[in-house]
Amino acid sequence: MSGRSERAQKKELDELRKLGVAPPEEDEDGFYVNPHIPKYMSQAPWYVSNGVGLKHQRFQPKKDVGFNYVEQTGVRQTGKKRRRRWVKGACENCGAATHKKRDCTERPRKKKAKFTNTDISLDEFVPGNKKRGWDAKRDQWSRYDLAEHDFTMQKHRMIEQRRKEQREVALKAKEKKRFERNVKKEKKKQNRDSDSDSDSDSDSDSDMEGDNADEDFTTSGKVIQRFDSKTRIPARNLRIREDLAKYLINLDPKSAEIDPKTRSMRGNPYENSNIEPKDNYRGDNATNQSGDAQRVTFLHNFTAKTETVHGVDKAGHMNLTCNPTMVEQAFKDFKTKEGKMKSSSNKKLLSKYGGAEHMKAIDKSLLIGQNEKYVEYLPDGRVIEPEVLLTKSKYVEDEHPNGHRTIFGSFYDLKTQQWGYVCCHSAQYHGYCTAIGKQDIKKPEAVTGKIKKKRVVGAASMPLSMFADRKTLSSGYVAIKGVVATTKVPHDKLLEMQK
Secondary structure (H helix, E strand, O other), X not given: OOHHHHXXXXXXXXXXXXXXXXXXXXXXXXXXXXXXXXXXXXXXXXXXXXXXXXXXXXXXXXXXXXXXXXXXXXEEEOOOOOOOOOOOOOOOOOOOOOXXXXXXXXXXXXXXXXXXXXXXXXXXXXXXXXXXXXXXXXXXXXXXXXXXXXXXXXXXXXXXXXXXXXXXXHHHHHHHHHHXXXXXXXXXXXXXXXXXXXXXXXXXXXXXXXXXXXXXXXHHOOOOOOOOOOOOOOOOOOOOOOOOOHHHOOOOOOOOOEEOOOOEEOOOOOOOOOOOOOOOOOOHHHHHOOOOHHHHHHHHHHHHHHHHHHOHHHHOOOOOOOOHHXXXXXXXHHHHHHHHHHHXXXXXXXXXXXXXXXXXXXXXXXXXXXXXXXXXEOXXXXXXXXXXXOOOOOOOOOOOHHHOOOOOOOEEEOOOOEEEOOOOOOOOOOOOOOOOOHHHOOOOOOOOOOOOOOOOOOOOOOOHHHHOOOOXXXXXXEEEOOEEEOXXXXXXXXXXXXX
């Protein structure tokens, strides 16, 4: 019967047991096995039991039966006795029955063992034919000897015990030397006169304090930072717990915001609060803009730009974090070369175009003693204040048409959403101002013989400088009602207009 048909019959039997048609399966102790228990619970590991049921999950008393290599690993050792004659099927070269001639690892003999029947080799150490499951074939500890582990642990225990004894001996010797040193100091102190110098007293006190510190360490077990490579004892708490975290400085939700992901607080937590500053922290922005932080940022940008321009191979993998000395030296060389290039380019420009005399600095005494400021005085000695000259624009300024006192656009109506004048809240650009009486409204001036050259804002407006040399009408330009037109007029019409 094939394995496939066996699995099909077993599956069908399991279904019948679940339905209650077939009787349930029994384990080694005669207990019924529940057919509804999952397979991963009922199937025991290969090294525990090959039976069915949940016996492997119950409490099992430990039995000291030792380690059976063949039973645990499924490996057997054959060929303990040396054979005297070659047997059929064995290796023709060496005579071992566990391999063939093509698999023999021994040097090819001149006279084979098959023909000489002498010096027959022992059979190798080969796995047995015990049927093992999937887990047993892939268990990495299946052939591990537990005695080897016990031997390793015992060796480490002995080493640790020996080290402990050596430390105790060293501490006792150190205590003995310290005691002898203290005894000598006490004898010197007793023999010292009462009028001894204060300096020597202070020295002895400092020495005693150091000895007391060592005694306190040996007796109380305090942790003291030492810089000797052999007896260094690191401090327990490297972080100072008294330092207040920056997100706890100001608990007001409207204060400086903190980003919990990057642990950065850009603003100042002490700003706009009644909290008295206890440290110099004023936000990460202030910290990054003070001290050497800007220089570090500049160096990072310098390395990135250098690698981008010249390439990683030519730049030499510059990194401020990994190789700060290389970056500092490269930046120093860059500044030196940059200064030399600037000085050489300035010399070339001066030699080509001249002007070196203007590059000299002026004497400070001349700057202080002389100036070009013009001052006028009255007969009584008072200084005549000069007229303040306002900056003139080419556009019309300080002129409010139609009686308005403000410019258009100085008021915005929220209801109508239109711009207007502040004086009358009117949104009409060409309308008269209604905030004052009619007598205050300036009427447009009548055209007289004397023509006033005024410019208005519009498409025909031109700067005053354009009309400096066009004061007469003989030039061919006409002024009508204060508006200058840029159209040419015939000469006969100009004479009629002048009459």
